[in-house]
Amino acid sequence: MKAILLGTTELKSRVILAPMASVTDLPFRKIVREFGNFLMFSEMVASQAVIRNVMRTHKMMDNADDPLTSVQLVGAEPSVMADAARLSYDLGAKFLDINMGCPVKKIVKSDAGSALMKNERLAAEIIEAVVNAVPIPVTLKMRLGWDFEHKNAPTIARIAESAGIQMITIHGRTRSQLYSGKANWSDIRAVKEAVNIPVIANGDIIDEQTARQALEESRADGVMIGRGALGKPWVLRDIDEFIKTDSISEKSHTNQAKYEIAQRHLDYMLDFYETPTAVKLARKVLMYYCYGTHNASKYRQQINTIETIPAIFDILHEIFQA
Ligand SMILES: Cc1cc2nc3c(=O)[nH]c(=O)nc-3n(C[C@H](O)[C@H](O)[C@H](O)COP(=O)(O)O)c2cc1C
Structure with a gap:
């Protein structure tokens, strides 16, 4: 399997911590970091709030200059997203991520998050604006599509790749599913086949077995862990060791x-x-x-x-x- 390369950084692990609002704050990222050099994401930060210098938002970006932390931006206006990207870069961010997966009503109502999957043109404009605003790697996180009739993740992935996005994470659900049903890892494969940049599988990966199954079904380059790490920050290390050595770690299980x-x-x-x-x-x-x-x-x-x-x-x- 090809190494995952973001700019000049080669990821040492194919296991990545998901962005989770109100969860992946700095204390959470610090405890996960103790278990390995995983790429991690900040909680999503609203691009408008970044440029308005909202204190709470800037606190979310504390430690943005960590060499393996990516700041995730959410928004629907290309120029605001670009400004927020520049500001994040000035604060020391080494990677940026664009949120096109958030299903929350308040976000979707403002055309941001997963609503961008319904508007490929705006999605493309945002991607281009952010990629062109900063000299650091920009990645994208999205769902399979808005609903079952519109699973356009492969199309957006191609747009993103040609605009310079360096890695794509797919949560294997549509927006209309919210968090119901089961993540469909084999649908992620269509994205993997559409692009040459690394694709990360996400959704319902909670342990060694589900990680292996998700990788097999999606053929993705890595896995992103969200809810599985709640109260179990060691799970990323367990999965990482299993992927690398095929053995189960029980080091933190007492x-x-x-x-x-x-x-x-x-x-x-x-x-x-x-x-x-x-x-x-x-x-x-x-x-x-x-x-x-x-x-x-x-x-x-x-x-x-x-x-x-x-x-x-x-x-x-x-x-x-x-
Ligand atoms: C409490 C919570 C907050 C989340 N916040 C974000 C977010 O800020 N940005 C984002 O892209 N996804 C967010 N997500 C989605 C996760 O990153 C992930 O895609 C989803 O939970 C599926 O993965 P999992 O089954 O491993 O949890 C959030 C999920 C949860 C449960």
């Missing part, structure tokens, strides 16, 4: 290891956010680490009512050391 990982993740959050925000977000993160532990349902209730930092760590201790 309760003690999970406890220490969750503890570090929460510490990173406390460093990054003001306390009230950290506590609120920590409830969600704790919940993910709690899934699958023996009496998870008992703790869910307690986690939801946490108000203080010591309470976060007390309950974490209880979950994993009890």
